[in-house]
Amino acid sequence: MNGLKRLGAFFALSAAFALQTPAFAVDWDFATANAPGNYQTKLDEKFAAEVAAATNNEVKINIHAGGQLGFKGPEMLSVIRDGLVPIGSFQFAQQVGISPILGASSVPYLVSGFDEMKTFRSVSKPYYDAEFKKFNQKLLLTIPWPGQNVFSKVELSNSDTFRTMKIRTTDRNGSDFFRSLGASPAQIPWGEVVPALSTGVINSVSTSTSSAVDGQFWDFQKACNVVNWQSNFEGVSVNLDAWNKLSAKNQKAIEEVVARLEPVFWDAAKAEDSKNFETLKAKGMEIYTPPAAVRDAMAAKGKPSWTAFEDAVPAAKPLLKSYLTAVGKQ
Structure with missing residues (x-):
């Protein structure tokens, strides 16, 4: 095949490939x-x-x-x-x-x-x-x-335990909530959580089980307190x-x-x-369900934030009203 024929064959093949490949x-x-x-x-x-x-x-x-x-x-x-x-x-x-x-x-x-x-x-x-x-x-x-739980060095056995917590939260809602419980919250990006735990900047974390596994919290924490306070x-x-x-x-x-x-x-x-x-559990963490008194106290502190959220974000009022009706909450 001479040079011109080879060049012609190349262009023909290229054109055929272009037809098969999204433009x-x-x-x-x-x-x-x-x-x-x-x-x-x-x-x-x-x-x-x-x-x-x-x-x-x-x-x-x-x-x-x-x-x-x-x-x-x-x-x-x-x-x-x-x-x-x-x-x-x-x-x-x-x-x-x-x-x-x-x-x-x-x-x-x-x-x-x-x-x-x-x-x-x-x-x-x-x-x-x-x-x-x-x-x-x-x-x-x-x-x-998965729901937000509290990972800490100690079991959440009573409401006073919150006062010992320097706890990582993900947003303003979480910070306000834990502050109302007596804790000292800090909004920290995920990438900084493990260093903050290792240096003692925080001693507790509010997060999901997925993030706890990702961060290998068993190296720093002993207790997973199942409170499912936030979604x-x-x-x-x-x-x-x-x-x-x-x-x-x-x-x-x-x-x-x-x-x-x-x-x-x-x-x-x-x-x-x-x-x-x-x-x-396999890594040695204890899974605790806090006493009813603790969970009731958390829920009681949380409920006023529903109205506060509506007042702060008026556009959310019809959404919350529809949702609360759908799930039968007051």
Whole structure:
């Protein structure tokens, strides 16, 4: 074959390959502060794989866990709004600085346990869809975190124990709540929690079993006090400018993936919580259910925050009213 024929064959092969390869393939970086091994990150990875399959590899999502892209959890709503990354995940409660209504589920003892979380997800959907749109985003997935418990060096045997606690919280709701119980709260980003424990800056942490396992809390703590005082959600959202650049076919394909995976991801969260309790016990931590008097005292301190939240965030009032009616709470 002479040079011209070889060149012609090369261009013919290139043209054929171009016809088989998407002309406008989308390559998105996905930012999350969650640790690479965390179950939320694994679910993000499954979502990315399913999106690639459903769009015939026209939409590729690259998961960057553990804050690899330099963004912290509380920054993510702004980061995605501004297009610094097209897609990512974050805890709703960490965004209350710019979107107070996203802190609704984290109000103490308002939403407790997976069943109530499912009801809240259903009731809050139109409110949160509208809120994300204000921030130039589309909320794709909502995934529960296991309930918030108190990890400490000692058993939470009575209410006075709180006075000995320098406790890490994730948001303002948590800080206000534990301060009302007599503790000394500190809002600390996840990446700084283990160093703070090791140096004694804090001696207690309010978090889920997942984070306790991620942080290997058994190296610092002895007790997991099961109080389930707060429920947090992880959201996966996409920048609307990036979303609107997708073809209608790929948008529909991703929405179908979301509808199919979200129930699966909720089941995974429940299984994760059960597995984590077993891991904590195997590593030597004691699992305590505090006395009824302690739990009643916590609930009593928490309930006034429902009204306070409504007063501070008037837009949340219809959401809370609908939710409380749905779960039969007063």
